[in-house]
Amino acid sequence: MSVELNKKLNDSKFTRWMALGVVAFTMMAAYFVNDVMAPLKTMLEGQLGWGSTDFGFYTGAYSFLNVFFLMLIWGGLILDRFGIRFTGKLAAILMVFGTALQYYGITELADSNSVYFGYKAGVFISSVGYSIFGVGAEVAGITVTKLIAKWFKGKEMATAMGVQVALARIGSQAAYTLAIPVAKSFHLDTPVLIGLVLLVGGLIAFFAFSVLDKKLDKQIKDDKTSVDEEKFSIKDVGAILSNPGFWLIALLCVLFYSCVFPFQKFATELMVSKYGIDADFAGSIVGLPALGALILTPVFGSLVDSKGKADNIMIIGAAMLIFVHLTYSIPSINGWWVATVLMIILGIAFSLVPSAMWPSVAKIFPAHQLGTAYALIFFIQNIGLWGVPNLIGWIQKEFCISETINGVNQYDYTIPMLVFTGFATLSLVIGLLLKVANKKYGYGLEKANIEKK
Numbered sequence: 001m002s003v004e005l006n007k008k009l010n011d012s013k014f015t016r017w018m019a020l021g022v023v024a025f026t027m028m029a030a031y032f033v034n035d036v037m038a039p040l041k042t043m044l045e046g047q048l049g050w051g052s053t054d055f056g057f058y059t060g061a062y063s064f065l066n067v068f069f070l071m072l073i074w075g076g077l078i079l080d081r082f083g084i085r086f087t088g089k090l091a092a093i094l095m096v097f098g099t100a101l102q103y104y105g106i107t108e109l110a111d112s113n114s115v116y117f118g119y120k121a122g123v124f125i126s127s128v129g130y131s132i133f134g135v136g137a138e139v140a141g142i143t144v145t146k147l148i149a150k151w152f153k154g155k156e157m158a159t160a161m162g163v164q165v166a167l168a169r170i171g172s173q174a175a176y177t178l179a180i181p182v183a184k185s186f187h188l189d190t191p192v193l194i195g196l197v198l199l200v201g202g203l204i205a206f207f208a209f210s211v212l213d214k215k216l217d218k219q220i221k222d223d224k225t226s227v228d229e230e231k232f233s234i235k236d237v238g239a240i241l242s243n244p245g246f247w248l249i250a251l252l253c254v255l256f257y258s259c260v261f262p263f264q265k266f267a268t269e270l271m272v273s274k275y276g277i278d279a280d281f282a283g284s285i286v287g288l289p290a291l292g293a294l295i296l297t298p299v300f301g302s303l304v305d306s307k308g309k310a311d312n313i314m315i316i317g318a319a320m321l322i323f324v325h326l327t328y329s330i331p332s333i334n335g336w337w338v339a340t341v342l343m344i345i346l347g348i349a350f351s352l353v354p355s356a357m358w359p360s361v362a363k364i365f366p367a368h369q370l371g372t373a374y375a376l377i378f379f380i381q382n383i384g385l386w387g388v389p390n391l392i393g394w395i396q397k398e399f400c401i402s403e404t405i406n407g408v409n410q411y412d413y414t415i416p417m418l419v420f421t422g423f424a425t426l427s428l429v430i431g432l433l434l435k436v437a438n439k440k441y442g443y444g445l446e447k448a449n450i451e452k453k
């Protein structure tokens with residue numbers, strides 16, 4: 001009887017998964033907007049005169065405010081201080097505002113001749129918008145990760161994180177697949193407009209989730225058996241930073257994601273220029289990892305929940321990335337099917353690492369430090385997400401222009417792919433060090449998540 005009385009919203013399997021579904025929609029919209037401009041790189045160069053450095057600047061802008069204005073750190077502190085509902089709503093509003101500004105940049109300012117800080121007005125304002133969107137998207141990311149840790153504690157936590165990431169990847173896959181056909185059928189800016197509409201839906205979805213979360217908080221407060229969670233204090237930042245597990249996860253995260261997300265942003269062009277894949281179809285190939293992750297991340301997540309072995313899974317994922325990028329860098333291997341198979345392998349790696357990495361953070365740190373821990377990890381990751389596209393854009397401009405057709409540059413991707421291979425190799429080294437640290441400090445990364453009844 002007392003068990004029934006203490007039953008909370010998240011004890012119902014249906015309710016906790018429904019709550020996850022609602023916030024997952026917000027993240028799906030975020031991932032759509034995050035990726036929707038990438039396949040348009042060549043069209044942006046042809047129609048708006050955006051060169052590779054402009055594109056690299058725009059792509060890196062996602063992380064600019066997060067890195068240089070420490071917005072992610074503030075976001076994490078706000079999350080641990082003011083909670084999931086306030087932070088999530090704030091993040092969703094920032095995403096809508098940033099995307100609207102980005103849309104303005106590629107519509108109203110498309111033909112403007114003004115120059116700000118050396119960049120065309122359209123490039124600069126779109127980048128400012130994308131930067132504001134990036135703050136919202138990253139803060140939404142840590143908020144959702146923390147809310148899953150809260151709603152699924154002692155339950156299917158890694159599976160839930162995997163499902164959320166998988167659903168978000170639908171947004172990425174849709175962006176990569178639809179951007180070029182939609183831009184060709186309608187207008188270059190239409191894909192961004194679709195993203196804006198989706199994000200407004202995502203904002204409404206988060207408000208709906210907040211109603212459920214408020215109810216859950218009340219039940220937790222009323223439940224005499226539930227242990228009061230310690231409140232976050234600024235001293236926790238020191239505790240997080242002095243934990244070797246933090247540095248290893250953060251380094252693995254920045255290195256691994258630096259060879260996935262920035263690579264994907266340039267990959268549509270790689271598919272067309274090196275592998276001769278039709279431009280209308282190239283985005284779908286680049287979206288394959290997202291599609292694969294849709295199926296595989298929950299599978300690997302439930303494997304981590306039931307069997308553990310997160311440490312080994314991260315190592316295997318990093319090793320697969322080295323193979324993928326090194327093969328892409330070899331000039332003589334240029335069959336379209338090789339490019340496709342490599343994308344599938346990248347998709348498997350892209351499912352293995354996140355499904356093991358994100359739940360591992362929840363094992364290394366207590367609940368009240370989670371928001372800040374995720375924020376600090378995302379902060380370090382964002383240094384890569386800012387620096388790597390800028391680096392690749394610069395390398396392309398300086399060393400990789402192979403020819404110019406109708407004023408549009410064609411790029412050789414050998415050097416950029418070797419750079420990505422280097423990052424992947426470093427991520428493997430860090431994965432191995434994390435395994436050693438796990439043994440030494442007893443984080444329990446190799447253990448299953450689901451509590452045995």
Ligand SMILES: N[C@@H](Cc1c[nH]cn1)C(=O)NCC(=O)O
Pocket residue numbers: 031034138141165257261354378381
């Ligand atoms: N911090 C995010 C970065 C990102 C980039 N695109 C979408 N999100 C992140 O790492 N998310 C986890 C993931 O695996 O997508």
